[in-house]
Amino acid sequence: MKKYCFGIDVGGTTVKCGLFDVKGTVLDKWEIKTRTENNGCNILPDVADTISDKIREKNLDRDEIAGIGLGVPGPVNEEGEVPAAVNLHWGYVHLVDQMERLTGLNVKAGNDANVAALGEMWKGGGAxxxxxxxxxxxxxxxxxxxxxxxxxxxxxxxxxxxxxxxxxxxxxxxxxxxxxxxxxxxxxxxxxxxxxxxxxxxxxxxxxxxxxxxxxxxxxxxxxxxxxxxxxxxxxxxxxxxxxxxxxxxxxxxxxxxxxxxxxxxxxxxxxxxxxxxxxxxxxxxxxxxxxxxxxxxxxxxxxxxxxxx
Amino acid sequence: MKKYCFGIDVGGTTVKCGLFDVKGTVLDKWEIKTRTENNGCNILPDVADTISDKIREKNLDRDEIAGIGLGVPGPVNEEGEVPAAVNLHWGYVHLVDQMERLTGLNVKAGNDANVAALGEMWKGGGAxxxxxxxxxxxxxxxxxxxxxxxxxxxxxxxxxxxxxxxxxxxxxxxxxxxxxxxxxxxxxxxxxxxxxxxxxxxxxxxxxxxxxxxxxxxxxxxxxxxxxxxxxxxxxxxxxxxxxxxxxxxxxxxxxxxxxxxxxxxxxxxxxxxxxxxxxxxxxxxxxxxxxxxxxxxxxxxxxxxxxxx
Structure with missing residues (x-):
């Protein structure tokens, strides 16, 4: 039975993070810095670490986590790949694959503007x-x-x-x-x-x-x-x-x-x-x-x- | 095991009809007149009759028919209802319900231009x-x-x-x-x-x-x-x-x-x-x-x- 999920919005300056229950209530909300140096190679490991820390802090059962959703400032194709994301200093990144390997959790990803639209449909002006x-x-x-x-x-x-x-x-x-x-x-x-x-x-x-x-x-x-x-x-x-x-x-x-x-x-x-x-x-x-x-x-x-x- | 389906394109003058196998090969193709008089009340019964005739003529097993798809010149909502279709002299018609009652077969419907796009994607310029x-x-x-x-x-x-x-x-x-x-x-x-x-x-x-x-x-x-x-x-x-x-x-x-x-x-x-x-x-x-x-x-x-x- 899945009870929780993470919603992660990767921006050029900060990464906004949310822990949600499956009904869409925010249980926790925090930010980390986006480290864009070295072609942004630290960004995904940093996100994986902060999620890992949160799971420990809240004492969550990993089997109860539905997965991690990621929004990034760039195009994301249907396979979860990013050809390039200028604001993150990324060239090609297989976002979903890499994040699943780093966390062992189910990962989905999308372009940040598209993902924001989904958010407004779910709990905002388009509810x-x-x-x-x-x-x-x-x-x-x-x-x-x-x-x-x-x-x-x-x-x-x-x-x-x-x-x-x-x-x-x-x-x-x-x-x-x-x-x-x-x-x-x-x-x-x-x-x-x-x-x-x-x-x-x-x-x-x-x-x-x-x-x-x-x-x-x-x-x-x-x-x-x-x-x-x-x-x-x-x-x-x-x-x-x-x-x-x-x-x-x-x-x-x-x-x-x-x-x-x-x-x-x-x-x-x-x-x-x-x-x-x-x-x-x-x-x-x-x-x-x-x-x-x-x-x-x-x-x-x-x-x-x-x-x-x- | 479904083997056949009907594709019906209802126009203002004629109804184009096709019998297909499930791979998309046309097995038969014919037309009937579109009778628009009396608010087009004969159109769907006429379509049901011609399908019924074709089933008999080809000696098809009804259990092997996946259903009937209909394209009509007007808006069709997600429930299969048409608010109005000027060229057919229709006011409100619950297209899918009525056609399912007339034929006892599974029916789906869509706007003719949208349906044509689906056709071109399936077997035409967009294949x-x-x-x-x-x-x-x-x-x-x-x-x-x-x-x-x-x-x-x-x-x-x-x-x-x-x-x-x-x-x-x-x-x-x-x-x-x-x-x-x-x-x-x-x-x-x-x-x-x-x-x-x-x-x-x-x-x-x-x-x-x-x-x-x-x-x-x-x-x-x-x-x-x-x-x-x-x-x-x-x-x-x-x-x-x-x-x-x-x-x-x-x-x-x-x-x-x-x-x-x-x-x-x-x-x-x-x-x-x-x-x-x-x-x-x-x-x-x-x-x-x-x-x-x-x-x-x-x-x-x-x-x-x-x-x-x-």
Whole structure:
């Protein structure tokens, strides 16, 4: 009888760890440092050690542990291999094999954004649904697609790369991915700042933003104060993201869209700007698909990782 | 031991029927008329009768029949219900329940475009793959998405509605779906004719198209003859469709794209125009995803329907 599992979210700076019961209650939560030196060769042994320590500390019976779920910042194919993960300084790593050898436990792995989507479906903004799209608006735009309760990984691990949907021909700078006109360039925190800068330079329209540091937060704060220029910027952001998600709806037709990441701290007003354009462009049958804010914050990764092995 | 199954593709004019062995060999193929009068109340009984007749004719043992797969021109939810199917004059129909009662056999059902994608994955242009996107360029643009061998149906049965991806803000006429700027408006047979007309009206550039009936066929015939204006039209078509499929790749990341429908009779040259823009906009990991032409033509539906029950 399995009672416990571990959910591990490997980030570029820290590894977030969670011990869960099989119903999804967090029994313990902690972090260790991510040691990226020497091509990140210590990362998996460090994770194995901290799990081993936790098993001893809590006096867990290994037969009662369903396994270890791992989320990593890179593509993970269906065999549990990672071709490369830049932020961990990894080249090719057979993640699942190596971790199973290190721990003797059942291991499943996935891309961190996809795994976070699974977490939000399980215990967050998408709870109760089984077709969920998570969009994470942070420094970049991440995404994860859950169809029938399963992560859509895709052939190259690029399933849910919503940030790199092409949304505009109007940009003359490249995205980090090398393409030009990606959603990430206009809908991430960085992207919203870019839109704000471009709008303010266009003319001399008065705006409180001219006296403040430009950021996604300052833009949405100004929107809440009724600043007309800030509203224009939010409309442009909403147009890009709403249209992109309307197109996602015509492809996978989810139960719900969940919006997370730092930008989502702007709250429900953010959803209004997205949904306005979503409704305009979504296929008839999908126009009323609900939107929710993510609820698990930085813990989505450990929840989703745990769910991988259950 | 199951040896046989039926694949039935219900269209607005005819019902295509196939008897298959479980390996996917067609043992018999025939058609009956689709009787749409009286809200299409005869359609399912007619299908049940023709199957019953075939079982008798071939002297099949009912215990050896795996079941009946049905493709219909409308959304089909996970429970096998159809909210409405305009071309069949149907309102709500519990397709699977009703067909099981009529035949006493196991029944599965799906949307015709999705089912055709499954057929192309099984025995057509996507054979050997299990993540396949089929795009059908006919009067409209249809689509079907297969992920891990399963149809992506979506919450409202709108999974794979690729024809209604929003691709341009430059149109001032509405799509049949009510939105404006859908892929179908610029990439279907009708859409290519529209692009051709618009291009020819723009200026007086010489083109063989000015002496011919405009159609998707005449445009691609002229492309093959090296007509510069026709090439421009094909480029515009390729830009819209290639970009839309690049966005599909960033969402579900298939093994292969399969292009079917009447327009695909233009042959491999069609793929060149699509792939040129696909490669420009697809996410890095997906740039080399192959494209193929559909191979089953009008039989994709009966193949895919048969596969539903296997």
């Amino acid at each position: 109760g649904y089984h077709n969920v799209v998570l969009v994470t608006l942070g420094t970049g735009v991440g995404g994860g697609i859950i169809n029938n309760g399963q992560i859509v990984t895709g052939t190259h691990g690029a399933g849910g790369e919503i940030g790199h949907i092409h949304v505009t021909d109007s940009l003359d700078v490249n995205c980090n991915c090398g393409n030009c006109g990606c959603l990430e360039q206009v809908a991430s925190a960085t992207g919203i700042t870019f839109l704000a800068k471009r709008r303010l330079e266009k003319d001399d329209a008065p705006s409180v933003l001219r006296r403040r540091n430009l950021s996604a937060k300052s833009v949405f704060d100004a929107v809440k104060e009724g600043d007309a220029v800030a509203v224009e910027i939010a409309e442009e952001f909403g147009h890009y993201l709403g249209t992109a998600l309307a197109n996602v709806a015509g492809i996978t037709d989810p139960d719900i869209f969940v919006i997370g990441g730092g930008v989502s701290k702007a709250g429900p007003i953010l959803l209004e700007f997205i949904q306005k354009y979503y409704k305009q462009y979504a296929f008839m049958a999908c126009k009323e698909t609900p939107f929710a804010l993510a609820e698990l914050g930085n813990d989505a990764g450990i929840y989703g990782a745990a769910k991988l092995v259950l | 050997g793959y299990h993540n396949v996107v089929l795009v059908t360029l006919g009067t409209g643009v249809g689509g079907g998405i297969i992920n891990n061998g399963q149809i992506v149906t979506g919450t409202h049965g709108a999974g794979g509605e690729i024809g209604h991806i929003h691709v341009t803000d430059s149109l001032d006429v509405n799509c049949n779906c009510g939105n404006c700027g859908c892929l179908e408006q610029v990439a279907s047979a009708t859409g290519i004719t529209f692009l051709a007309k618009r291009r020819l009206e723009k200026d007086d550039a010489p083109s063989v198209l000015r002496r011919r009936n405009l159609s998707a066929k005449s445009v691609f015939d002229a492309v093959k003859e090296g007509d510069a204006v026709a090439v421009e039209i094909a480029e515009e078509f390729g830009h819209y469709l290639g970009t839309a499929l690049a966005n599909v790749a960033g969402i579900t990341d298939p093994d292969i794209f399969v292009i079917g429908g009447g327009v695909s009779k233009a042959g491999p040259i069609l793929l060149e125009f699509i792939q040129k823009y696909y490669k420009q906009y697809a996410f890095m990991a997906c740039k080399e995803t192959p494209f193929a032409l559909a191979e089953l033509g009008n039989d994709a539906g009966i193949y895919g329907a048969a596969k539903l029950v296997l």
